[in-house]
Amino acid sequence: MTIQHTVKIAFFVLLSPVIAFAAIPKWKVQIEKSSLTFTATQNNAPITGNFKTFDSDIAFDPKHLDQSKVKITVPLSSLSADYSDLVDTLKNTQWFDVKQFPNATFQSTKFTHDKDKQYTVKGNLTIRDKTVPVSLTFNLTEFTDTSAIVEGETTVARLNFGIGQGEWSKTNDIKDDVVVKFRVVASVIK
Amino acid sequence: MTGFKNTENHFGLIAIFIHWFMVLLLVGLLALGLYMNSLPIGLRKLQLYGLHKEFGMLALMVGGLRFLWRITSVLPRLPEHMPNWEKLAARSTHWAFYGFILVMPVSGWLITSAAGIPAAFFNLFVVPNLITANKELIPTFVFIHKWVGYAFIGAICMHSAAALKHHYIDKDNVLRGMLP
Numbered sequence: 001m002t003i004q005h006t007v008k009i010a011f012f013v014l015l016s017p018v019i020a021f022a023a024i025p026k027w028k029v030q031i032e033k034s035s036l037t038f039t040a041t042q043n044n045a046p047i048t049g050n051f052k053t054f055d056s057d058i059a060f061d062p063k064h065l066d067q068s069k070v071k072i073t074v075p076l077s078s079l080s081a082d083y084s085d086l087v088d089t090l091k092n093t094q095w096f097d098v099k100q101f102p103n104a105t106f107q108s109t110k111f112t113h114d115k116d117k118q119y120t121v122k123g124n125l126t127i128r129d130k131t132v133p134v135s136l137t138f139n140l141t142e143f144t145d146t147s148a149i150v151e152g153e154t155t156v157a158r159l160n161f162g163i164g165q166g167e168w169s170k171t172n173d174i175k176d177d178v179v180v181k182f183r184v185v186a187s188v189i190k
Numbered sequence: 191m192t193g194f195k196n197t198e199n200h201f202g203l204i205a206i207f208i209h210w211f212m213v214l215l216l217v218g219l220l221a222l223g224l225y226m227n228s229l230p231i232g233l234r235k236l237q238l239y240g241l242h243k244e245f246g247m248l249a250l251m252v253g254g255l256r257f258l259w260r261i262t263s264v265l266p267r268l269p270e271h272m273p274n275w276e277k278l279a280a281r282s283t284h285w286a287f288y289g290f291i292l293v294m295p296v297s298g299w300l301i302t303s304a305a306g307i308p309a310a311f312f313n314l315f316v317v318p319n320l321i322t323a324n325k326e327l328i329p330t331f332v333f334i335h336k337w338v339g340y341a342f343i344g345a346i347c348m349h350s351a352a353a354l355k356h357h358y359i360d361k362d363n364v365l366r367g368m369l370p
Contacts, residue, residue, distance in 0.1 A: 043240030044310035045317070082306035082323035089231055167233040173240070 243309030253291035
């Protein structure tokens, strides 16, 4: 084995983690085409709101799920609904307490492929001062080398995060379960 | 013995029952509406709004049935001693009530739809939204609901005062016509 050959091998061995890392595409979310909504139940009827914006740090490749990672940060001040009293109430200290806890975050821990276009991602959701493991099921509705559309939902128990304190922690009038739906349109970062 | 149907001299049991049921329901809704609106945002207010919406839908349904009964029934005659203007005022107020019983629930339903906070009808079904949520329209529907509500209270006072006048001053059978 020549020295030249050894150097060549050493070079590729050293570089391989970089190559492997580079193989996972990073994605940028097109926020204007994406949505993040939540639907709670008040007086046995649905009530819906949404977050107008969120930041993301996404490395995802369906062929390399073990190396895929997602972190989503939602500024809670972007909460929006059709009724302004509702928005004001949800931002106050008994609900999201936006002043003290300005962001909610989701950090993925593990991706799995369920079937066809369906995947599940486990991770930790932090809202207010509580972190709870959650599992999100999503469909890779569209996926090419450069663009992707992801749609999914999960159900979270609001009281696990202390959302709705004091009298609001009763679940007769506002149920504990809240359905969170997301649609993320993303393009690859070149 | 009063029958189920109206006669030319007396209301029937069905009209009488709906009348007094609506008295309880509508006076209750108006009082609840004024009270709940004065409350600060809280669980109690949310609960009462939920009740107001359900019972408001009930008023619309029963009001619709009452209207069908009205247009298919004989109407008891008003007493001969009443001048024409009084007869006209009485009949106009009665027709106005059907208008109030339509406009109040529908304008409330529109507020609820525009605000995107639908009601569940006694946990049987979720009342569908009449329009898609639109915060720009909320003040208009609130304005209608509020001022038509005040007019409704005025009309109820007039109707009740007239009934008492017939009974205690004219000493005729008008009020007794609405009792079994």
